Amino acid sequence: MRLLVADDEAMKCLSLAQDLTAAGHEVVTCEDGSRALQLLRQQQFEVAIVDLRMPGLDGLQVLEQSRAEGIAAEFVVITAYGSIPVAVEAMQRGAFDFVTKPFHNEQLLPILRRIEAQQSDRALQTGRTDGSPAEDIDLYLVGDSPPMRRVKELVGICAGNDRNVLLCGETGTGKDLIASVIHRCSARRQAPFVKVCCAVFPRDLMASELYGHEKGAFTGAERPRHGRFDLAAGGTLYLDDVDDVPFDEQIKLLRVIEERVFERIGGTVPVSADVRVIAATKRDLLQRIRDGAFREDLYYRLNVLRIEVPALRDRLDDLPLLVRHHLDRIAGGQRVAVDPEAMDQLRAHRWPGNVRELANTLERAWLLGRGRISGADLALPPPGAEPAAQATAGDLEARLTHYERDMLVKALAATQGNKTAAARLLGLKPSTLRDHLARHNL
Numbered sequence: 142m143r144l145l146v147a148d149d150e151a152m153k154c155l156s157l158a159q160d161l162t163a164a165g166h167e168v169v170t171c172e173d174g175s176r177a178l179q180l181l182r183q184q185q186f187e188v189a190i191v192d193l194r195m196p197g198l199d200g201l202q203v204l205e206q207s208r209a210e211g212i213a214a215e216f217v218v219i220t221a222y223g224s225i226p227v228a229v230e231a232m233q234r235g236a237f238d239f240v241t242k243p244f245h246n247e248q249l250l251p252i253l254r255r256i257e258a259q260q261s262d263r264a265l266q267t268g269r270t271d272g273s274p275a276e277d278i279d280l281y282l283v284g285d286s287p288p289m290r291r292v293k294e295l296v297g298i299c300a301g302n303d304r305n306v307l308l309c310g311e312t313g314t315g316k317d318l319i320a321s322v323i324h325r326c327s328a329r330r331q332a333p334f335v336k337v338c339c340a341v342f343p344r345d346l347m348a349s350e351l352y353g354h355e356k357g358a359f360t361g362a363e364r365p366r367h368g369r370f371d372l373a374a375g376g377t378l379y380l381d382d383v384d385d386v387p388f389d390e391q392i393k394l395l396r397v398i399e400e401r402v403f404e405r406i407g408g409t410v411p412v413s414a415d416v417r418v419i420a421a422t423k424r425d426l427l428q429r430i431r432d433g434a435f436r437e438d439l440y441y442r443l444n445v446l447r448i449e450v451p452a453l454r455d456r457l458d459d460l461p462l463l464v465r466h467h468l469d470r471i472a473g474g475q476r477v478a479v480d481p482e483a484m485d486q487l488r489a490h491r492w493p494g495n496v497r498e499l500a501n502t503l504e505r506a507w508l509l510g511r512g513r514i515s516g517a518d519l520a521l522p523p524p525g526a527e528p529a530a531q532a533t534a535g536d537l538e539a540r541l542t543h544y545e546r547d548m549l550v551k552a553l554a555a556t557q558g559n560k561t562a563a564a565r566l567l568g569l570k571p572s573t574l575r576d577h578l579a580r581h582n583l
């Protein structure tokens with residue numbers, strides 16, 4: 142879903158943006174209420190997560206004004222411990238739910254899932270249709286290089302029929318994004334899009350997660366539970382990291398995909414599975430088949446339509462568009478200048494983490510540079526640090542020390558000297574940050 146996060150605490154905004162993006166959402170952040178309202182007017186969001194106490198307009202005012210203007214986004218409000226009555230008031234005025242500070246970012250995920258389920262129900266009832274598929278594909282998938290144009294063409298083909306799709310590509314190349322765009326542009330768009338991260342389920346939970354279980358099916362199964370195939374009924378089931386499905390579970394999956402029926406664990410009644418399957422992998426599945434870790438028959442079943450998602454280093458022509466797109470998102474539409482030397486560094490980098498790495502790099506640089514992207518703030522390893530280059534060890538050491546000191550100084554400045562916040566910003570443990578600061582006499 143597209144989410145707006147409005148919180149005057151920059152660090153909380155950043156960590157929410159990271160965690161919610163990791164959960165498959167697209168996140169725009171801003172730090173005051175008036176800006177939040179402006180963004181809600183200009184862009185479409187499914188959910189606004191707003192702090193109740195903010196400069197400019199407070200969260201309650203943003204909510205009221207949005208409701209008065211007919212803005213459709215659902216609101217989740219963040220409130221300080223001890224001011225729950227205000228949160229209750231927000232609920233009475235139409236907020237979907239609230240969380241009290243301090244909270245773990247993961248607490249938002251079940252709330253977002255409930256909103257998603259509710260919205261797909263509503264879409265089914267009202268028969269909403271969106272813009273034309275080609276426009277949507279262009280809107281969501283940024284890039285105009287020849288490899289990306291080919292991807293978009295294939296996405297259009299996949300959206301136009303109901304066959305299974307296999308997405309292959311390195312980490313961060315946009316497989317999740319492509320899967321959701323195929324769904325959004327397909328005839329199933331009014332039904333749910335359900336993602337299963339096959340890598341995160343312990344082997345014995347996988348089957349229950351996919352197919353659900355009946356009451357008493359195993360110890361701990363106190364209530365019957367729907368599986369992801371149930372939740373995706375009529376829509377699309379996205380199996381991310383499908384190569385992580387345990388080998389002995391693969392046969393069951395193959396059967397469901399072939400016969401379109403399954404049984405819940407502990408159940409005897411066949412349930413029909415009207416879903417379109419999109420699977421994704423970072424690995425070479427043919428090699429996995431040769432290693433005896435992946436079933437060949439399942440592979441052929443999934444590999445009906447296949448999209449090879451190109452690595453960012455193979456489509457560097459898309460950098461300017463991608464940089465613009467992500468900076469717009471990160472800065473909530475404010476203009477951000479990119480120094481020419483920063484652009485050169487972006488072009489020279491190898492991007493092992495692909496578009497995700499680019500987005501994170503830009504976000505950090507934006508925060509450190511306060512609205513301007515400079516080469517130093519990007520903190521990319523100098524070209525000398527890349528494996529293919531010929532730099533001497535002394536060279537590398539000196540440059541790394543220089544970058545490190547620079548990053549530390551900038552992080553402290555960006556967080557007004559708050560070391561805990563600076564450590565979070567840099568992705569370090571506080572104790573590691575302290576060691577670094579001591580080493581640089583900071």
Ligand SMILES: Nc1ncnc2c1ncn2[C@@H]1O[C@H](COP(=O)(O)OP(=O)(O)OP(=O)(O)O)[C@@H](O)[C@H]1O
Nearest residue numbers: 281282283284311312313314315316317318496497
């Ligand atoms: N073509 C693109 N245009 C705009 N944003 C993109 C594009 N490709 C990827 N992104 C962004 O890059 C980030 C990573 O993308 P995504 O999660 O889809 O990658 P992935 O291939 O599923 O990675 P992984 O294999 O690690 O799960 C997301 O924030 C996504 O929005």
Ligand SMILES: [Mg+2]
Nearest residue numbers: 316317381421
């Ligand atoms: Mg993914």
